[in-house]
Structures are given as C-alpha cells and as structure tokens.
Amino acid sequence: MPELPxxxxxxxxxTRHAAGKRITEVTTLDAGVLRGVTGRRLxxxxxxxxxxEPRRLGKWLIAPVVDRPETVVLHFGMTGSLRWETGDRERxxxxxxxxxxxxxxxxxxxxLQGLRLAADDAELDRLLADTGPDALAVGQDRFxxxxxRRRQLKPLLTDQSVLGGLGNLLVxxxxxxxxxxxxxxxxxxxxxxxxxxxxxxxxxxxxAVQAERVPPRKSWLTGRRDEPSGSCPRCGATLEHGRxxxxxxxxxxxxxxx
Numbered sequence: 001m002p003e004l005p006x007x008x009x010x011x012x013x014x015t016r017h018a019a020g021k022r023i024t025e026v027t028t029l030d031a032g033v034l035r036g037v038t039g040r041r042l043x044x045x046x047x048x049x050x051x052x053e054p055r056r057l058g059k060w061l062i063a064p065v066v067d068r069p070e071t072v073v074l075h076f077g078m079t080g081s082l083r084w085e086t087g088d089r090e091r092x093x094x095x096x097x098x099x100x101x102x103x104x105x106x107x108x109x110x111x112l113q114g115l116r117l118a119a120d121d122a123e124l125d126r127l128l129a130d131t132g133p134d135a136l137a138v139g140q141d142r143f144x145x146x147x148x149r150r151r152q153l154k155p156l157l158t159d160q161s162v163l164g165g166l167g168n169l170l171v172x173x174x175x176x177x178x179x180x181x182x183x184x185x186x187x188x189x190x191x192x193x194x195x196x197x198x199x200x201x202x203x204x205x206x207x208a209v210q211a212e213r214v215p216p217r218k219s220w221l222t223g224r225r226d227e228p229s230g231s232c233p234r235c236g237a238t239l240e241h242g243r244x245x246x247x248x249x250x251x252x253x254x255x256x257x258x
Contacts, residue, residue, distance in 0.1 A: 001078050002079075003165060003169060004059065005212055006212065006214075007056050007060070007061055010061055010081065013082055013083065016084075017084040019050075020051070022048065023049055024100060026043040026096070026098070027043075028094070030094040032114075033114035034114060035115065036116055037116060037117040041117065045117060056134070058132070061075075061076075061082070062124070062128075069121070073115070073118055074106065076108070076113060077108065077113030078112050079110045079112070080108035080113060080114075082107070084102055089105070130161050132146070132163045133163060135164060135165040135166050136209070138163065140198050143194070144194050147186040149162075150187050151187075152183050153180060153244075154175065154183070154245055154247065155244060158171050169222055172225065176251060176252060176256060177204060180193070181251060182244040225239065225250040232252040234255055239253075
C-alpha cells in the first residue's frame with residue numbers, strides 16, 4: 001500500500017526522468033483510473049507540454065504543467081505506482097506519458113484511486129482541501145494540537161484529513177517505537193509523550209523516505225508483523241494482532257501495554 005515514502009519515491013521518479021521534458025504522447029489504456037477527466041482531454045492538454053517540478057502532499061503527487069493552468073494530480077490507492085520504463089508494457093499499466101527517451105507509466109492493479117486533472121489552482125485547492133498537513137512537514141507545535149482530540153491514536157494518525165501521508169504500516173511502526181498502544185486516546189498523552197511520538201514519527205519517515213518504502217527490516221515491527229508467530233524485535237514478546245478504528249493493527253503487548 002503506497003504511503004508517504006512510496007509517493008515521495010514516485011515524486012523523485014517524475015523529477016529525475018520526466019520533469020522539464022516534452023511529452024510526445026499521452027495514451028490512456030484504461031479509463032478506469034481517470035477521475036473527472038477523459039482520456040481525450042488529458043491527451044489534448046498534455047501532448048507537447050512539459051511537467052514542472054512536482055511536489056507531494058501526504059499521499060498525493062502533484063505535477064504542474066509548464067505554461068498551462070492545469071495540474072496533474074495522482075493518488076495511488078492500494079496498489080498504484082509511477083514507473084519510468086523503456087521496455088515492454090505490463091498488464092496493469094493504465095496511463096502512459098511518452099517522451100523521446102522513455103515512458104512514465106501510471107500502473108495500478110486495483111484502480112481504487114487514479115489520476116485527476118485540476119483545471120486551475122482554485123480547483124487544485126478544492127481537491128486537496130480535505131487533506132491535513134503533510135506528516136513529514138508538520139511542525140511539533142501543530143502536531144501537538146492535532147493530538148488534542150478524543151480519538152484513539154491509530155485511527156487519528158491514519159486519518160488523512162488530520163495528517164497526510166501515514167498509513168497502516170507507518171503508524172504501527174511509529175507507535176511501536178514510541179511504546180504507545182494504538183488504542184490509547186490521543187488526548188491522554190502528556191507533552192513529553194506527544195513530543196516523543198513526534199520524534200519517532202520523524203525518524204521513521206526519514207528512514208522510510210530514504211528507502212522509498214516502509215522497509216521490512218527485521219529490526220523494525222514492519223519486518224515481523226506478517227510472520228505467523230511474529231515476535232517483537234525489541235523484547236521478543238509475541239505480537240498482538242487486532243483492529244483499531246476498523247484497521248488491521250499489530251502491536252507488542254509488553255512494550256505497548258493498553
């Protein structure tokens with residue numbers, strides 16, 4: 001499932017390989033990933049144009065079009081990705097942006113989200129209005145404010161309208177490192193616990209962004225969570241599996257007591 005580190009990796013792919021280059025052709029192989037735009041409009045708007053410097057907000061990838069008011073906005077849902085390829089296309093490639101030296105491909109198996117074309121900055125602002133501050137960019141004081149709500153930590157931190165970019169894997173990892181139970185009411189944290197949670201979030205995000213994914217390292221909860229009898233990398237206790245806010249959740253009962 002693409003989370004903030006994955007989308008940051010996709011942003012780097014677009015920056016490294018496609019930004020500033022002339023788009024020679026746009027091909028929609030499956031309109032099921034288009035949201036509010038037709039394949040024809042996408043092609044007519046972008047062919048012969050260039051992507052400007054892309055940016056990211058949480059799980060959104062935002063690619064402005066040079067010398068045009070439109071912006072391409074991508075969301076990767078559960079299975080989406082953005083690839084630079086020069087070989088044969090794959091069965092789940094949905095939209096192709098062709099350049100003289102290769103293709104930028106939006107690939108998605110389940111098609112739960114997709115690609116949008118915002119007509120101007122006002123439409124872009126409306127599209128992103130329900131997304132909270134980016135988890136990698138949010139300041140410590142603002143983060144403390146977000147925690148002042150009577151909701152459990154896990155559903156609060158995965159709510160994209162509260163904080164953009166964190167999903168299941170990241171939040172479980174961050175809470176495990178901070179030794180906080182996912183069912184703990186966020187408003188119950190004192191200042192020291194809130195600041196410790198912020199520091200762990202920053203550390204996990206920096207490491208994951210470098211890897212361009214949430215790395216399944218054996219020293220991380222992420223590397224143990226899917227083992228049938230997974231044990232805590234820190235204390236060796238058998239990990240608990242349950243749900244928090246309707247989401248599958250993993251935690252250590254010893255390190256993260258309820």
